[in-house]
Amino acid sequence: MAETNPKAPAAPARVPHQARTAKSKVEVRGVTKLFQRKSDTLEVLRGIDLSVESGEFLCLLGPSGCGKSTLLSIIGGFEQPTSGSVAIDGVEVQRPDPRRIFVFQEYGIFPWASVWDNVGLGLRERPKEEQAHIIRRYVDLVGLTGFEKAYPAEISGGMKQRVALARALAVSPDIIFMDEPLGALDSLTRLQMRGELLRIWQQEQPTILFVTHDVDEALQLGERIVVMSPRPGRIAEIVPVDLDHPRDLGTAAYGRLKNRLYELLGVGHAV
Ligand SMILES: Nc1ncnc2c1ncn2[C@@H]1O[C@H](COP(=O)(O)OP(=O)(O)OP(=O)(O)O)[C@@H](O)[C@H]1O
Ligand SMILES: [Mg+2]
Structure with missing residues (x-):
């Protein structure tokens, strides 16, 4: 599929993350999550503080098992935090809301x-x-x-x-939660879908929380990247990506950001 849709109206100019002044859409405060198992307790999330702005494209990046999906489920109201709170538009999240939609790797279509x-x-x-x-x-x-x-x-x-x-x-929807939505696709389709997703986000301006463990995917899509550490999942750093779309993978700025993300993930330099 082509990267752009000729029928689509021109995307409105977006206000970049760093220039937005609106109140937060999502406020995550001091969230921890423990899962009780037969013989022990698993600490999955520890001290998560996070604000997401309305219309932001936020990526959550971290190794397998660090609690990305759990955090998304808590923000979406499907799981309760063990302590801490999540508010959307200033209202504490208690349960799922039909205006907040999940898109999963397995598609979930009938x-x-x-x-x-x-x-x-x-x-x-x-x-x-x-x-x-x-x-x-x-x-x-x-x-x-x-x-x-x-x-x-x-x-x-x-x-x-x-x-x-x-x-x-x-x-x-006022928020779209995407949990590795492109993970099941071959690499070429995945690249095309990233372009499609960006175009649609620019046009419709939903708030997107996008989970991935692919560094390039996070770098091509996110306005900010929340890097999580291995279990118990904590926020290692929130990395702003101040690069215009479409992002050029060959620039020094891109390379520096990529190295920083690999460093934070504890896997050394990429380039
Ligand atoms: N309902 C549950 N009961 C017990 N343990 C759980 C439950 N849900 C998740 N876990 C555990 O919590 C940890 C974090 O799981 P989670 O699915 O949030 O990780 P993730 O970062 O999304 O991983 P991946 O990248 O592999 O999808 C894992 O060790 C998992 O086994
Ligand atoms: Mg997951």
């Missing part, structure tokens, strides 16, 4: 429903005509026009992930 019906899943309370209008818009935005009647078994992994993304966007 095999028995067509692309059209999958995208419309969260819209069933709306009048039919409005549903159709919204579905058409998001099917188009993710580049699936012409595949509305196809079933998941008939489309590629990248297209399935686009269905999941369109379904998430269709409900006008």
Whole structure:
């Protein structure tokens, strides 16, 4: 698929992270998480403090098992922290909210429903005509026009992930949680999808919390990268990425950031 969609209107100018003054969308304060197991207690998260701004594209980067998915589940209201709190728009998160949507590596789309019906899943309370209008818009935005009647078994992994993304966007979410959403895709499709995702984010401006353990993915997408340390997961550093899109992988600034991320992850220099 092409990197840009000729039908899409020009993306509005974005206010860069460092220039935004709006109040935080998400406030995570002193969050810890312990899991009780049969014979012991597993400390998964320790002292997490984090603010996310409205419309920000924030990446969470860290080694396997450091608690990235757990932190996302806590912010989304699916898990309760052992101590500390999470507030969204100043209101403490107690439970999941249908305006906050998760997109996972495994797509989570229904095999028995067509692309059209999958995208419309969260819209069933709306009048039919409005549903159709919204579905058409998001099917188009993710580049699936012409595949509305196809079933998941008939489309590629990248297209399935686009269905999941369109379904998430269709409900006008205030936050999209993405847990390694591109992890199941081959490397070329993954690169294309990163471009697609950036274009859609610039156009729709949702707040995105994006989990990855891929350094380049975080560097190409995030306005800031939250680097987490191995279990118990703590925030090692929050790295701002002040590079314009599309980001040039060959620049010295990119290389410096990449080295810093590898250093923080404890795996030495990349370049
Ligand atoms: N419900 C649970 N009960 C017990 N332990 C759990 C539970 N959920 C997660 N864990 C443990 O918490 C730790 C962190 O898990 P989590 O899935 O958050 O890590 P992650 O950073 O997302 O890893 P990955 O990159 O592999 O997806 C792991 O050791 C995991 O086994
Ligand atoms: Mg995970």
